[in-house]
Amino acid sequence: MEKKKDLADKLRSSGLRPTKQRIRLAECLFNRPKTFHFTVEYLDKVINRKGSDEKVSLATIYNTVHAFKKAGHLKEILLKEGKSYFDTNITTHHHFYDAANNELIDIEENNIELKKFPTPPKGKSIKNVNVIINIDNDTQNH
Numbered sequence: 001m002e003k004k005k006d007l008a009d010k011l012r013s014s015g016l017r018p019t020k021q022r023i024r025l026a027e028c029l030f031n032r033p034k035t036f037h038f039t040v041e042y043l044d045k046v047i048n049r050k051g052s053d054e055k056v057s058l059a060t061i062y063n064t065v066h067a068f069k070k071a072g073h074l075k076e077i078l079l080k081e082g083k084s085y086f087d088t089n090i091t092t093h094h095h096f097y098d099a100a101n102n103e104l105i106d107i108e109e110n111n112i113e114l115k116k117f118p119t120p121p122k123g124k125s126i127k128n129v130n131v132i133i134n135i136d137n138d139t140q141n142h
Helices: 004-013 020-030 040-047 058-070
Strands: 076-078 082-087 093-098 103-106 131-136
Touching: 004 020, 020 040, 040 058, 040 082, 103 131
Parallel strands: 093 131
Antiparallel strands: 076 082, 093 103
16 A cells, blocks of 8 residues: 555656545545546545535546546546546456446456457557457356
8 A cells, every 4th residue: 555655756756736525536436446437426425425524526527537547546448338438457358348337447468368469550550459248147047
């Protein structure tokens, strides 16, 4: 678990001023035992849950999440429904998407074998590949 000072240093090192609200969001995002996948709306509910001392506006949460993404602290995963999820695991990896539970689940990069890629348009190159496998509840009785 990172201390407030370590989080402040992490933000400073990526060119972000460690404001009180950014530190609070960084604590929520990065002081976890495992990867955290979230939408901005879900993070708003977590940060501003009933009984929390100070509220953070949705606009501040949105702007901070995008600043963290731009600084390389978060990865954005776009789903076909037009929904953006953010991931605290910025290493190369893939995901299962469980629409029934609105949940992303990590898949290690080496658990998927990609063999053939199309040629990108002229003047472009492939930056990375994100595989999202949509999963559903198993409806078959075994």
